Amino acid sequence: MTGNTNAGAPRTLYDKIFDAHVVERSDDGTCILYIDRHLVHEVTSPQAFEGLRMAGRKVRRPDQTIAVPDHNVPTTADRVNGIENPEGRIQVAELDKNAREFGLNYYPMNDIRQGIVHIVGPEQGWTLPGMTVVCGDSHTATHGAFGALAHGIGTSEVEHVLATQTLIQKKSRNMKVEITGKLRPGVTAKDITLSIIGHTGTAGGTGYVIEYCGEAIRDLSMEGRMTVCNMAIEGGARAGLIAPDEKTFEYVKGRPHAPKGAAWEAALAWWKTLYSDEGAHWDKVITIRAEDIAPVVTWGTSPEDVLPISANVPAPEDFEGGKVEAVRRSLDYMGLKPGTPLNEIKIDAVFIGSCTNGRIEDLRAAASILRGQKLAPGVRGMVVPGSGLVRMQAEEEGLDKIFIDAGFEWRLAGCSMCLGMNPDQLAPGERCAATSNRNFEGRMGRGGRTHLMSPVMAAAAGIRGHLTDVREFLTETV
Amino acid sequence: MDKFTTLTGIAAPMPLVNIDTDMIIPKQFLKTIHRSGLGKNLFDEMRYNPDGTEIADFVLNQPAYRSAEIIVAGDNFGCGSSREHAPWALLDFGIRAVISTSFADIFYNNCFKNGILPIVMPQEAVDVLMEDARKGANARMTIDLENQTVTTSDGQSFGFDIDPFRKHCLLNGLDDIGLTMEKSASIDTFEAQMQQSRPWV
Numbered sequence: 257m258t259g260n261t262n263a264g265a266p267r268t269l270y271d272k273i274f275d276a277h278v279v280e281r282s283d284d285g286t287c288i289l290y291i292d293r294h295l296v297h298e299v300t301s302p303q304a305f306e307g308l309r310m311a312g313r314k315v316r317r318p319d320q321t322i323a324v325p326d327h328n329v330p331t332t333a334d335r336v337n338g339i340e341n342p343e344g345r346i347q348v349a350e351l352d353k354n355a356r357e358f359g360l361n362y363y364p365m366n367d368i369r370q371g372i373v374h375i376v377g378p379e380q381g382w383t384l385p386g387m388t389v390v391c392g393d394s395h396t397a398t399h400g401a402f403g404a405l406a407h408g409i410g411t412s413e414v415e416h417v418l419a420t421q422t423l424i425q426k427k428s429r430n431m432k433v434e435i436t437g438k439l440r441p442g443v444t445a446k447d448i449t450l451s452i453i454g455h456t457g458t459a460g461g462t463g464y465v466i467e468y469c470g471e472a473i474r475d476l477s478m479e480g481r482m483t484v485c486n487m488a489i490e491g492g493a494r495a496g497l498i499a500p501d502e503k504t505f506e507y508v509k510g511r512p513h514a515p516k517g518a519a520w521e522a523a524l525a526w527w528k529t530l531y532s533d534e535g536a537h538w539d540k541v542i543t544i545r546a547e548d549i550a551p552v553v554t555w556g557t558s559p560e561d562v563l564p565i566s567a568n569v570p571a572p573e574d575f576e577g578g579k580v581e582a583v584r585r586s587l588d589y590m591g592l593k594p595g596t597p598l599n600e601i602k603i604d605a606v607f608i609g610s611c612t613n614g615r616i617e618d619l620r621a622a623a624s625i626l627r628g629q630k631l632a633p634g635v636r637g638m639v640v641p642g643s644g645l646v647r648m649q650a651e652e653e654g655l656d657k658i659f660i661d662a663g664f665e666w667r668l669a670g671c672s673m674c675l676g677m678n679p680d681q682l683a684p685g686e687r688c689a690a691t692s693n694r695n696f697e698g699r700m701g702r703g704g705r706t707h708l709m710s711p712v713m714a715a716a717a718g719i720r721g722h723l724t725d726v727r728e729f730l731t732e733t734v
Numbered sequence: 735m736d737k738f739t740t741l742t743g744i745a746a747p748m749p750l751v752n753i754d755t756d757m758i759i760p761k762q763f764l765k766t767i768h769r770s771g772l773g774k775n776l777f778d779e780m781r782y783n784p785d786g787t788e789i790a791d792f793v794l795n796q797p798a799y800r801s802a803e804i805i806v807a808g809d810n811f812g813c814g815s816s817r818e819h820a821p822w823a824l825l826d827f828g829i830r831a832v833i834s835t836s837f838a839d840i841f842y843n844n845c846f847k848n849g850i851l852p853i854v855m856p857q858e859a860v861d862v863l864m865e866d867a868r869k870g871a872n873a874r875m876t877i878d879l880e881n882q883t884v885t886t887s888d889g890q891s892f893g894f895d896i897d898p899f900r901k902h903c904l905l906n907g908l909d910d911i912g913l914t915m916e917k918s919a920s921i922d923t924f925e926a927q928m929q930q931s932r933p934w935v
Contacts, residue, residue: 279917279920279921279924280917280920282899284897284898284899286897286899288914288917288920288921290921290924290925290928292935299764299765299817300816300817300818302767303767303768303769303818306767306768307911311911313911313915316921320935327764328765341765343765343766344765346765346767347765347767350767384934384935386932387935392816392818393815393816394814394815394816394840396816407840408815408816408840409816409840409843410816410817410818410821410840410843410844410847411769411818411844412818412844412847412848413843413844413847415911416910416911416914419911419914419915420911420914420915420918420921421921421925422914422921424899424910424914426897458752458810458813459752459809459810459813459836459838462810462836462837462838462839463839489840492810492813492838492839493839494839515934519933519934520934522933522934523932523934526932558752558754558813560752577751577809578749578750578751578808578809579751581749581750581751582750582751582752582808585750675761675815676761677761677762677764677765684784694754694756694814694815696754696756696757696814697756697757697779698756698757698760698761698779699756699761702760702779702784
C-alpha cells in the first residue's frame with residue numbers, strides 16, 4: 257500500500273511509485289495503474305471526449321483532470337479577439353466545451369495562468385512528488401523532475417484515463433543515468449540532457465524509465481531538472497525522473513494546489529521516502545562526468561545528432577548501418593556540408609521558449625547574455641514565455657525590456673514555434689537557433705532548419721548571427 | 735476496433751532509421767477533431783511537393799506499393815510525439831502492420847489501440863523482410879498473429895514475440911476501456927484506500 261514504500265527488497269524510485277499505484281496485477285505482469293493527475297490539451301483530446309460521449313461514459317475524476325489549450329494558441333496580443341485559423345479555433349473551442357461540460361479544472365486561453373501544459377501543471381502545484389501524471393503529449397516526462405512518474409499517452413489512452421482514471425501498463429526496466437561532479441561555466445541542464453541523448457541515441461532509452469542522479473543533477477534548480485526530464489522521451493525512455501529533495505519541497509510549497517497544513521506534513525513524510533534504495537536493481541547504468549559536458553548544439557534532424565559547439569559537421573561515412581543514409585538525408589535537409597565548423601553556421605532566427613526552456617530561469621539566463629546586446633542584422637528573434645505567469649514574472653524583473661531592446665519579439669504564452677501548429681513558423685530554408693526539443697524535418701515549419709541548444713547558447717547565436725560558443729561571452733564579463 | 739488475425743499483403747520497404755511521427759503525419763493535419771480521413775496526408779512532406787503533386791520516387795507513390803498494407807521500416811520507427819494521428823493515418827491509408835527492429839514506446843502502444851500490429855524483429859530478420867519487400871507488388875508477405883510468424887513471398891518464416899494480453903485484444907478486436915470498466919469495484923477500493931494513505935491527491 258502507499259504508506260509502505262520502504263518495506264521488503266530494495267527498490268528504485270520508479271519501483272516505489274509504480275507499486276503504490278497498482279490497482280490490480282495479472283499473472284503476466286499487466287497492471288491496472290492508478291493515475292493521480294491527467295493533463296489535457298486541445299490537440300490530442302477531442303476524439304477522446306467524442307469517444308466518451310458515444311459510449312455514454314463520464315469523466316471518472318474531473319477533480320484530478322486539468323485542461324489548458326497550448327498547441328494552437330497564437331502568441332500575439334490580438335488573440336483576445338479569437339483564433340484566426342478556423343481549424344485551430346474549433347479545436348480550442350472543443351476543449352472549452354469539453355472542459356466545461358465535464359467539469360474539469362480549466363485554464364482558458366486568455367486566463368493569466370494559461371500556458372504550456374507542462375509548465376502550468378507544476379506552476380499550479382498539480383504536479384507533486386510520487387504521483388502518476390499522464391497527458392496526451394510526449395513531453396509529459398517534464399513532470400518527472402518532481403519525482404513523479406510522468407509520461408505521454410495517445411488519444412485512446414486519454415479516453416481510457418478519462419473513463420477509468422487508470423491505464424493498463426506493464427512495468428518498464430530501470431535505468432540510472434548519473435552525472436557526477438560539477439558542470440563547467442556556460443554548461444546548462446539543456447547541455448546535460450542533449451549530451452545524454454548524444455550518448456545513448458534516440459532509441460537508447462526504449463523500454464526504460466530513467467532516473468537521473470548525481471551531484472550535477474542535485475545542483476540543478478527545479479527548472480533545470482524539468483529541462484533534463486523533458487527530453488527523456490527524446491532518448492526513447494517512457495519517463496525520466498529525479499528523486500525529490502528539499503529543493504523540490506521548497507518549489508512545491510504554497511502553490512495553489514499543493515497540500516496545506518496537516519496534509520502538507522503527511523505528504524512531506526511520504527515524499528521523503530521517495531528515493532532509490534541502496535542495493536536496488538538497475539537494468540542499465542550510464543555515468544557521465546559533468547566536466548566532460550560542453551555547450552552543445554544539434555546539427556541534424558534527430559535529437560541524437562548532437563555535438564559540442566567546438567566540433568565540425570560530421571560526414572555520413574562517420575556512421576554505420578541505417579544511420580549513414582539518415583545522415584545523408586539530414587545534411588541535405590539542413591543544407592550543411594561535412595567538415596564545416598559548427599560555430600560558422602549562420603542563422604536567420606532565434607526561438608526562446610517551449611516546455612523544455614520556457615520557464616523563468618531560462619528567460620533570466622538568456623537575458624543575462626542579451627543585456628545591452630542586439631540581435632545580429634537580419635536575424636529575427638522571438639521569446640515565448642511558457643505561461644502567462646512566467647511572462648508576468650519576467651516583466652516584473654524587467655527581462656522583457658532586455659529582450660525587446662535586443663530586437664526580440666516578446667510574445668504571449670504557448671507552444672509557439674516549437675511545433676508550428678500556430679502562426680509561429682519558420683519559412684522554408686530558414687535556420688533557427690532554438691531552445692525547443694525536436695529538430696525533426698518540418699517540425700518548426702516545412703523546410704525549416706532547427707538547431708537545438710540551451711537558452712544562453714541561443715542568445716549568443718542571436719547576437720553573433722551564427723552558432724556560437726557562449727563561453728566567449730562569459731570571459732568578456734569575468 | 736477491427737480484429738487482426740492474419741494478413742497477406744504488399745509490404746513497402748522504408749529502411750530509413752528514426753522515422754518520426756512528424757514525418758508520418760505533419761502537425762498541420764493534427765487540427766482535426768476526427769480520427770478518420772488522415773490517410774491522404776500520411777507521410778505528407780515526403781510524399782508530396784509543396785504544390786501538392788506527388789514525389790514520384792517516394793515508396794508509397796510507386797505503382798508497386800500504392801496498395802501496401804505492411805511497412806518494413808528502419809530502427810526506432812514512430813519516435814517523437816504521442817500523436818495517435820500517426821497510427822490513424824497509417825490505418826486510413828490501409829497499413830495494418832509495421833515491422834522494425836524497434837519502435838518508440840508511445841507509438842507502439844498507440845498501434846494496438848487501433849488494430850495495427852507493430853512487430854519487433856532482430857536485424858537479420860528485418861534485413862531479409864526488407865529485401866522481400868523490395869521485390870514489389872507481386873511479392874506478398876504473410877503475417878499470422880495467432881502463430882506469431884511472418885512469412886516472406888518465397889516461404890521463409892520468422893517468429894516474433896508479443897505481449898499475450900495485447901495479442902488477445904488484437905485477435906478479438908477488444909476495447910480495453912470496456913475491460914477496465916469491469917474492474918471498477920477494484921478502482922473504487924483503491925481510491926478509498928488512497929483517501930486514507932494519500933489524502934492530498
